[in-house]
Amino acid sequence: MRKRVFTSIVVTVVLLSLSWIILTPTLFPVVQANTDASAVHKGFQAPGFTLQTPEGQSISLSDYEGQPVLVFLWASWCSICKRTMPGLQSVYEEFAPEGFEILAINTSFQDSLTNAASYFESQGYTYTMLLDRDGSLSRDYQLHAVPLSVLVGPEGEVIDVIIGSGMSEAYLRAKLTDIYGERD
Amino acid sequence: MFPMINIGPLSIQAAGFIMIVSLFIGLWATSYFSKNLGTNGDLIENSILLGLIAGLISARVGFILQNPSALAGNPMAIFSLTPSMLNPGFGIFVGLLAAFIFAQKKHLPLWPSLDTLAPLFLFLFAGIHLSNYAIGNGYGLPTELPWGIQLWNETRHPVNLYALFLVTICFLAMLFHTKVFKTAGFLRSGTLFNLSMGAVGLITLITRAFVSEKSLIGKFDIWQIFGFAILILGIALIYKKSFQDRKHIQVFVSLGSNRDPDKNLPEAVKKLEDFSKIRGMSHIYKSKDVQKESDPSFFYNKVIEIDTRLSFNDLSSRLKSIEVDLGREPGNKVNVPIDLDILTYDDDVFFTQGKQIPDPNLIKYKYIAIPLKELAPDFRHPASGILIEDIINQLKDDHKIQMLKEVENGFEA
Incomplete structure (x- = not known):
């Protein structure tokens, strides 16, 4: 390729690129409106819900406004869930006095309630167990696999969505230290 | 999603x-490409592996x-x-740095190796976009x-x-231009990589809108x-490599003759001096013709280093005309007054007019490798970075080769 052809292609590409970058803010303004929309993705509002404990007490996500909440979807047949939950307990004990809550939602529509309740009790977990009996919450939270961990910030915004074992004790502790650290 | x-x-x-999966396919393409380019596939793979672990x-x-x-x-x-629990930015930085330092330590030639990595680079870029699509990250307006x-x-x-579509077009263009990873497709090493890098930058700035x-x-x-x-950056590097005038290009040329070598070899050198500067010359080496074992006559070879500013194609046609001047008949392999072959041209790795540079015979035959080592003991292969001494140790050529001492009006054993 001759130098002149190269130069003219380069100049055209560079000028078009520059104009594209300069025009981007006008052509494609960032839409702020979706911060109020709910979706299970970082930056959106966490979808609200009201579910019952095995004892029949109704609990809503909105009850915890102003506090971070970990929404944890699990099943008693899921070994990764059962490996993750003891770690959550120790972080819970550390941060519960500050107002942190864990809502361990059993996906009861695909689990045996007896097995789930007896497992939860036998392990002595002190965080809240809720039941998704008809699977409507699992649909709202686009459950693809258990465990699904959704960390919700004090303003109800989704901070993190993790499928699988990623919501480990160490990771959750780091995240909460971050949240409470910013508040001080 | x-x-x-x-x-x-x-x-x-x-x-x-x-x-x-994209890392795996990319590595596979890279190792295939590396074989055709003559770059050091094993070392490149090791650097990637080391970079991944360090990252x-x-x-x-x-x-x-x-x-x-x-x-x-x-x-x-x-x-x-x-x-x-990963910090991807820090990981990528340290991983790249570790791979780079390792490659430098092992004398991997930078640009030919990066050319080899160009397909992997595009595959990883495509992989990032496909996995973001899968999990709904980097979503659109x-x-x-x-x-x-x-x-x-x-x-x-x-x-x-959008990004996936554009990078697929780039990949198809790369397949087409490299003849499905047979050659890097450019006269200067690094152009393929720099072009891929520029394309990835362009795709990013278009799609991020x-x-x-x-x-x-x-x-x-x-x-x-x-x-x-x-x-x-990609454009600037391509410009610098492809269009900047180079005043001193180091070229190694192999000279061979089986007819009147005591006359033809010095004559050829003299003619080379008309358009280049001779930087160094090996002794003459005598060996049997590697092509025709039965031929009783001997071949006499030497390697010289020249400094030229001619382009590869110009230099190549000048050498051809010297061959013709000294009576070489095209196609006649029995009677060879003089044979001139460009072994390396600067530190570039390319394929043009049916010729591969560096000359593949360089890593095959003693009659090239041994005089080259005498002339330049620190020589490293421009594509693989292998030291000339190690090239000689890996030769499968078992022909006898003998260094001759030059005397006035000829040479003696």
């Missing part, structure tokens, strides 16, 4: 799976340094296999266009698919500016 891939009873995280470890260390409280409950958590996708409560630009969550500096998206910088 498909965050999980179900294979039978297995549920696999789509993002990680896609990245591993993973430092991504974890980076996360821990940023969040020391993570280890408060259980210090062993630093070894846990969870992918969430709302749109009413018919090809919008339903994601996070809106119909949105499928921005990851449609992304909903931008990281702004002032009014502008930081990734668009980064893409632009990459594009400019």
